[in-house]
Amino acid sequence: MKRLRLGQKVWLAIGAAVVATLAFSFGLLNYFYxxxxxxxxxxxxxxxGTSLARDYRGGAxxxxxxxxIEWYDEKSTATILLIDNPRELSACFPFPVHYDAxxxxxxxxxxxxxxxxxxxxxxxxxxxxxxxxAVPLLDEKRLMGAIYLYMPLADVQAAxxxxxxxxxxxxxxxxxxxxVVGRRMVRQLVEPLQAMERAAERMAEGRYxxxxxxxxxxEIGRLAKAFNQMADAIAKEDEQKREFLANVxxxxxxxxxxxxxxSEALLxxxxxxxxxxxxxxxxIHRETERMERLVGDLLDLxxxxxxxxxxxxxxxxxxxxxxxxxxxxxxIAAQKRIKLSGDLDYDVIVNGDADRLEQVVRNLLDxxxxxxxxxxxxxxxxxxxxxxxxxxxxxxxGKGIPKDxxxxxxxxxxxxxxxxxxxxxxTGLGLAIVKQIVALHGGAIQFDSDLGRGTTVxxxxxxxxxxxETYVQDKGTDGVSSI
Numbered sequence: 001m002k003r004l005r006l007g008q009k010v011w012l013a014i015g016a017a018v019v020a021t022l023a024f025s026f027g028l029l030n031y032f033y034x035x036x037x038x039x040x041x042x043x044x045x046x047x048x049g050t051s052l053a054r055d056y057r058g059g060a061x062x063x064x065x066x067x068x069i070e071w072y073d074e075k076s077t078a079t080i081l082l083i084d085n086p087r088e089l090s091a092c093f094p095f096p097v098h099y100d101a102x103x104x105x106x107x108x109x110x111x112x113x114x115x116x117x118x119x120x121x122x123x124x125x126x127x128x129x130x131x132x133x134a135v136p137l138l139d140e141k142r143l144m145g146a147i148y149l150y151m152p153l154a155d156v157q158a159a160x161x162x163x164x165x166x167x168x169x170x171x172x173x174x175x176x177x178x179x180v181v182g183r184r185m186v187r188q189l190v191e192p193l194q195a196m197e198r199a200a201e202r203m204a205e206g207r208y209x210x211x212x213x214x215x216x217x218x219e220i221g222r223l224a225k226a227f228n229q230m231a232d233a234i235a236k237e238d239e240q241k242r243e244f245l246a247n248v249x250x251x252x253x254x255x256x257x258x259x260x261x262x263s264e265a266l267l268x269x270x271x272x273x274x275x276x277x278x279x280x281x282x283x284i285h286r287e288t289e290r291m292e293r294l295v296g297d298l299l300d301l302x303x304x305x306x307x308x309x310x311x312x313x314x315x316x317x318x319x320x321x322x323x324x325x326x327x328x329x330x331x332i333a334a335q336k337r338i339k340l341s342g343d344l345d346y347d348v349i350v351n352g353d354a355d356r357l358e359q360v361v362r363n364l365l366d367x368x369x370x371x372x373x374x375x376x377x378x379x380x381x382x383x384x385x386x387x388x389x390x391x392x393x394x395x396x397x398g399k400g401i402p403k404d405x406x407x408x409x410x411x412x413x414x415x416x417x418x419x420x421x422x423x424x425x426x427t428g429l430g431l432a433i434v435k436q437i438v439a440l441h442g443g444a445i446q447f448d449s450d451l452g453r454g455t456t457v458x459x460x461x462x463x464x465x466x467x468x469e470t471y472v473q474d475k476g477t478d479g480v481s482s483i
Contacts, residue, residue, distance in 0.1 A: 010189065014182040022171045038120075038153070041131050045078055045149045046116050049135030052080070052147050058139040069147065077151065083134075084145040111136035112143055120153075129153045188216060192224045199231060208235035252294070255287035298429065311353040311440055315464045318390065319344040319382050321354060325361040326380060333369055339377040340369070348382055348390040349464040352441045357461075360437050361392070363430040364457050368396040371455070384463065392459040401449040409447050 052072060056065060061084045073080040107117045117134045132150035136143055195212045202209070208231050212224045262280040271277035326342050333340040350357065361380075368378045376397040384390050401409070409431055438445045442462050449455040 010182075010186045014179070014186070018175050018178055022175065025171070038131070041151060041153060042118055042133070045131065045133040045151060046118070046135070048072075048076060048078065048080070049116060049133050049147045049149050053135045053137055056137045056144075059144075061137070061145055076149075078149045079151070081148040082145065083148055107134075108143070111146065112138070112141070114138060189220060192220050196224065196227050199227065203231065203234065206238075208232075208238060252291065255291045258287045259284050294429075311356060313351055313353060316350050316352055316354045316357060317346065318348050318350045318357065318392070318461075319346040321358050322361050322380060322382055322392070325358060325365055328362070329365050329369060333378065336369065336372070337374045338369060338372055340380075341377070342380040342382075344380070344382040345384055345390075348384050350390065350441070350461050351464045352461065353437075356437045357441075360434050360459065361394075363434050364394045364459075367430065368394050368398065368455070368457075372396045372398040376454075385460070387465060388463055390461055390463050392461070393456060395454065395456045397454040400451040400453055401447070401455055402451055403449070406447050406449060 052069060055068065061082065066082050069080055069082040110117050111134065114136060116136070119132045119134075120129060121132075122129050130150055130152050132148065135147045135149070137145040137147065192212060192215070199209075199212060212228055214221050214224045214228070262284050265271065266277065266280050271280055322342065322344055326340060330340055365378070365380065372378055378394070378396045381393045381395075382390065383393075435445055438459055438461070444460050446458045446460075447455065448458070
């Protein structure tokens with residue numbers, strides 16, 4: 001059996017709702033008509049009978065009172081009879097009615113209590129229902145007679161047909177208007193979903209352009225907007241994946257070419273002396289180390305992005321970590337005649353992984369020294385911005401970075417040097433690793449640079465608040481020291 005599409009289901013639901021609404025409205029109209037009409041007839045008969053009964057003064061029913069009733073019978077739309085023998089009331093019907101005696105024992109008690117009796121039945125002569133009302137004539141506590149009023153009820157079916165003659169044309173206009181509005185609603189509902197279906201099929205084939213029109217600000221419109229954003233994100237991720245694979249291939253091709261060329265030279269006996277042979281081996285070893293660093297950085301970045309290596313968090317005296325890294329790079333800075341200085345707040349305590357934080361400082365300081373020319377300066381500052389946040393700033397006087405390339409810092413394999421020379425560059429993954437570590441610590445990193453004047457990197461990290469911990473990891477000691 002063929003399954004119904006969403007649009008067909010919505011149309012069926014709208015059609016069923018229209019039919020149910022019209023049927024309910026007509027049934028409700030018919031019910032109220034019956035109820036209101038019957039109540040109105042009953043109220044009219046009781047009012048007329050009660051008004052006539054007020055003119056009765058007690059005792060035997062006078063001829064003048066009987067003439068008064070006969071006169072009123074001629075003027076009224078109801079048939080009015082004066083019964084002066086209540087026991088014969090049930091026999092005084094001018095036509096047979098299909099129900100028991102009009103006045104039963106319980107009804108006689110009702111009349112003696114001064115209350116009217118109402119009866120409804122079917123009469124063959126008129127072919128319709130008849131409503132009859134008996135109003136008592138009381139002389140103190142004696143039932144002297146009754147005023148009997150009856151009226152044929154209007155043909156409700158005929159009245160219903162008359163109402164239907166006006167109702168159904170209006171219902172048809174209402175249904176047509178509702179279907180026009182429903183068609184528009186179905187189109188607004190179904191078309192974006194159909195566009196998403198087609199876009200999903202294209203994405204399954206590797207084409208990630210979505211282009212779903214956003215025509216409303218409701219849930220469907222927001223879903224279409226989110227789908228477009230998802231498609232753009234997937235396309236971007238796919239492009240980054242392709243670029244990543246191209247970059248990895250590029251990075252590996254050069255060292256592999258060196259290793260293959262020098263190893264072939266050794267195998268072919270091109271090295272004439274032991275010194276030349278050692279030179280070839282050193283070149284092969286250098287390229288092997290470069291590949292090892294590249295693979296290590298890739299694995300490290302993959303673990304950080306996938307959070308497969310949990311951080312070993314502990315309160316860390318961040319100034320001590322920075323001081324150790326500065327000491328490590330002082331010989332390199334001195335060799336390039338770069339002034340390396342630090343201004344550190346030793347009260348800044350970060351809740352983080354000491355080894356990963358050291359990796360952040362090493363990568364940033366390595367870049368600063370690497371891209372700062374001889375005679376320049378690199379300054380490292382650590383300060384507390386607030387009770388909850390500290391800031392590490394590494395500022396250099398290097399050649400700087402163009403403003404349009406600052407947003408690209410931290411992407412895999414991105415180098416400011418587009419020629420991709422390795423004289424001043426590493427694997428191109430250092431800043432990407434730094435950004436991941438900072439993000440895992442709940443911090444933020446910001447780059448600012450002026451071309452030809454230097455670069456400033458700011459890293460903000462959450463601090464340990466007072467009362468959270470009382471012991472801090474102190475690198476350079478054998479244990480944990482208190483603060």
